[in-house]
Amino acid sequence: MSYAVLGTGSVGQLLANKLLAMGHHVAMGARRADNEAATAWAKAGGERAKAGTFAQAAAEAEVVLLAVKGEHALAVVEAAGDALDGKVLVDITNPLDFSQGFPPRLSVCNDESLAEQIQAAVPAARVVKSLNTLAGPLMVDPGQLPEPTDVFVAGNDAAAKETVKALLTSMGHSSIVDLGGIDGARGLEGWLLLWTRLYGALGTAMFNLRLVRAEG
Amino acid sequence: MSYAVLGTGSVGQLLANKLLAMGHHVAMGARRADNEAATAWAKAGGERAKAGTFAQAAAEAEVVLLAVKGEHALAVVEAAGDALDGKVLVDITNPLDFSQGFPPRLSVCNDESLAEQIQAAVPAARVVKSLNTLAGPLMVDPGQLPEPTDVFVAGNDAAAKETVKALLTSMGHSSIVDLGGIDGARGLEGWLLLWTRLYGALGTAMFNLRLVRAEG
Numbered sequence: 001m002s003y004a005v006l007g008t009g010s011v012g013q014l015l016a017n018k019l020l021a022m023g024h025h026v027a028m029g030a031r032r033a034d035n036e037a038a039t040a041w042a043k044a045g046g047e048r049a050k051a052g053t054f055a056q057a058a059a060e061a062e063v064v065l066l067a068v069k070g071e072h073a074l075a076v077v078e079a080a081g082d083a084l085d086g087k088v089l090v091d092i093t094n095p096l097d098f099s100q101g102f103p104p105r106l107s108v109c110n111d112e113s114l115a116e117q118i119q120a121a122v123p124a125a126r127v128v129k130s131l132n133t134l135a136g137p138l139m140v141d142p143g144q145l146p147e148p149t150d151v152f153v154a155g156n157d158a159a160a161k162e163t164v165k166a167l168l169t170s171m172g173h174s175s176i177v178d179l180g181g182i183d184g185a186r187g188l189e190g191w192l193l194l195w196t197r198l199y200g201a202l203g204t205a206m207f208n209l210r211l212v213r214a215e216g
Numbered sequence: 217m218s219y220a221v222l223g224t225g226s227v228g229q230l231l232a233n234k235l236l237a238m239g240h241h242v243a244m245g246a247r248r249a250d251n252e253a254a255t256a257w258a259k260a261g262g263e264r265a266k267a268g269t270f271a272q273a274a275a276e277a278e279v280v281l282l283a284v285k286g287e288h289a290l291a292v293v294e295a296a297g298d299a300l301d302g303k304v305l306v307d308i309t310n311p312l313d314f315s316q317g318f319p320p321r322l323s324v325c326n327d328e329s330l331a332e333q334i335q336a337a338v339p340a341a342r343v344v345k346s347l348n349t350l351a352g353p354l355m356v357d358p359g360q361l362p363e364p365t366d367v368f369v370a371g372n373d374a375a376a377k378e379t380v381k382a383l384l385t386s387m388g389h390s391s392i393v394d395l396g397g398i399d400g401a402r403g404l405e406g407w408l409l410l411w412t413r414l415y416g417a418l419g420t421a422m423f424n425l426r427l428v429r430a431e432g
Binding site for chain 2: 103105106109110111138145149177180184186189190191192194197209210214
């Protein structure tokens, strides 16, 4: 499978390295084709690794992972533009607004979600919200936790969600809950209101939730 | 210990019955002293059970549990008024707005919480947000779940939080995470954005989250 990772930050690097280690072709996208972080990553990554603009990276991929700060998400998908048409677009972003300090407020929530805004901005993309609910190191290696935990998908395209579920499974996620349409992202982004406070209370980002259900 | 439960609905009844079964004195509060549900409950509950207005119930209690619909919460604490002065007030409410269907939106969230509005409405009460994160039957009997799960407290009064933690422990809760001041309720109420969608996806309210942390 060929992937694009839009974003050169720590989460983007973790995802790109993981996908490369799994044997996939990976293009890292940045605003400029000569972005230092992306070109350095591609050089170190070998022949299956490439770097390019957001649009160049997306154009060659079957599945595109959006791994940028929430405040840049809409500009990035708009920059990728038509290259996202028909593509599975995994939205990992969170609309965190740190302008008033920590814990952040959400810049979008309750009656809308960033994922819905992204889907509206690139209507021909098949957006699936996922992996925004846990720290980057746990996205790519949930086995660092001593028990299985839960991750989620939400999106309007059933086949796209199956593609993302298969990706999640291949990365080690054993329980994936489908929250329905892309508006389910309101719940997944809303979780950040609690996650950020748990991060403060627990003193670590290396945690996730495990859903425990009554039997029978 | 003497408790008041403000609210006569299913959650109020569950809590009142649990506290009674644990040997406490319990007063169920309602808008009117002759409320049928409250007086019937008190009659069935024996000599440690009473019914009265919100203010009457709160006046006799050391700890008051607010178990009404979110839309009524402020009116109820205002009706209880001075009777809440100095009392531990456990806020179990959620600001759910079903006017646009299911899943509900939150009538307050992100930059504020219902718990903060309640604390502002009765500033002499010692408000602790807790137990709003799980279904009523699991509040009073978390052992119905096959694994230990997490519950939370948030409030400005450290001693009040200790009182609530002791209550939660006595009800069978083995892991209680302190989210700090009452503004931590923004996270606990925000969880409902995800909880309501999980309720839809899992087809049951009989679940809770277990926090799994990386070791070492």
